[in-house]
Amino acid sequence: MQNFVFHNPTKVIFGQGSIPKIGNEIAKYGIKRVLLLAGKGSIKTNGVYEQVVESLRESHIDWVEHWGVRPNPVLSHAIEGIKIVREENLQGILAVGGGSVIDEAKSIAAGFYLDNLWDAFERKVEIEKALPVFTVLTISATCSEMDPYAVLTNEKENKKWNIGGFPLYPKVSIIDPSVQSTLPWEQTVYGAIDALSHIMEFYFQSKGEEPTTSINETLILTIFNSVDQLQTNPLDYKARSALSWSAVLALNGISGAGLYGGDWACHTIEHGISALHPEVAHGAGLAVVFPAWIKYIHTLNEMQFLRWAKVIFGKNNVDSAILALKEKYKSWGSPVSLRDLGIFKEEIPLIAENVYQAYSIRTIGVLKNLDLNDIIEILKIAY
């Protein structure tokens, strides 16, 4: 194994009926007033909102609500949140929603202590502190509930960038998988594909380091099986909870322990797509980019890609496994090409340029440091 540090202080309370615990958990931090951050309102129809505010009331915690976090959360909305926190003297952020809501919560929590939040995304300042973040998760996908990262889109500059830092780990995350049974099907699917992509970003860097490599295979297969089962019965709690916990393990440090830090080229390219096409769900973009990236890159770590083909799909070559991956995604109703996403071939250079320029402060990819031409080639395959 490669050297690594594992240090994840988030308390995860997992299971059916866990949501009413949130108030007491916040109160343990001596907090009396929080920002309740949420999306467009689905938590009012699935009963989550009622459970949360009832729990806050019981623990004598006041809250101010900030609605309207977008699926790809934007800088301007986070800045509004910071303003509310300052004006209302709030002491912490309670994110009730999916990865987008949690990511914006972290951004607000860090931004509270900064003159200019976006400076952190530009790596001009370090994140040395943040307000405490608590989460009640409503869709399993990003692992933002148990990681120190946040992604935000600067809509004026078409940049979908990220921050990371130890103060951004949520203090407490409540994961009640049963509330996800009413999700629209495509959200379950895109969440699962996001989690699968996190695992694969690490997995394909592996040179066979155990136990992490095999654990990642287990997680991939568990997610495949869980989504297949949920497609038959969205109320299957065993499958729903297996998917939820696998999505956590996909990016909470376990899936990367002793590997090589992840490649992240596919995530970077996808962020370039959805920065220009905000209507593209992150998971849908990843379903399109990942198979193309594998096709383009696999000879650089061929043994690992062959292992993947064999263990996950029972195939003896990578091309057949790529087809099987696309078939799997298609069987769930996901797009698997840029064409499926409604993106024109003529846009490829623009997207590639956006990826390349936006990420000029960092290299793109580890198995290969991708240049502009590489990105164009991958997008052409993805078309």
Place this chain on the structure above:
Amino acid sequence: MQNFVFHNPTKVIFGQGSIPKIGNEIAKYGIKRVLLLAGKGSIKTNGVYEQVVESLRESHIDWVEHWGVRPNPVLSHAIEGIKIVREENLQGILAVGGGSVIDEAKSIAAGFYLDNLWDAFERKVEIEKALPVFTVLTISATCSEMDPYAVLTNEKENKKWNIGGFPLYPKVSIIDPSVQSTLPWEQTVYGAIDALSHIMEFYFQSKGEEPTTSINETLILTIFNSVDQLQTNPLDYKARSALSWSAVLALNGISGAGLYGGDWACHTIEHGISALHPEVAHGAGLAVVFPAWIKYIHTLNEMQFLRWAKVIFGKNNVDSAILALKEKYKSWGSPVSLRDLGIFKEEIPLIAENVYQAYSIRTIGVLKNLDLNDIIEILKIAY
């Protein structure tokens, strides 16, 4: 999955060359003076001691040494440690050694705040606080480096009991697997069997909950392969590090997530054996007890035991898998029967009585709550 809480705040720094980081990690807690707790002196021959004290010096941390922790650590030695901490105004405990040293460090850390340390083991008081514990691990086995538990033997009362509590998680644990390459072979083996037993305590409770059940299989197979490889070449770092990290995952919360809390009958019975026979290594005792327990209990969760037989050993029945498990342990040079341990058949009632009486404050076993007769029967099979 069953409901669960995952909250493990220990920072693990893993890899070759990590030991010199310990001083700086302790200094981050504002600590100037620590108790350096150690065993019989192996850390002076394998270079670990020198690395540790050099790092403490560089970080301007003073230390007082307390040597002589036994393989089954005893109450009296821990009480001596508490006395030293109080007299010398020490602010934390640095355990340099294996699980025994870390367990005693936790006991000292908790005992510092108690009138009578053993009261905590008797469940007469809760562990509400503890001095900060830091560890430099020299043998992978117990996961004490990343769990909130400690086992201590009250030698006057022949009780080998445990404590647990959130304040007992080590703050920072350094795991440099390369220092384990000079371990006596049987210590590597008994450490591995201890870790395997932790996994199996959870695994056999499973009703197929994923991803945890499959992750546990991965950990079992990784440990099997790693020990086999180390038997050929003790310097094999890939195998050594795989074993070390698997032993952490065996009891840091990952192996039990969403299962049923573990059975722990085998650990309890083994503690009864080694309380009366302190010369019996914990891992050796477990190698003897576990196959017998499986034989006695398997029909109560037959599907899971059959899955184990199939996935781990490729067998279609549990009896064949039990034989294969014993063969595996024997191939590593471990005893697999009470006879191998040099324990006479006539002692069985006494051992069983010791287990049963000593644990009168708690039930023994979950798959079946074992009574005195059950324990005798299991020990007879183990003979």
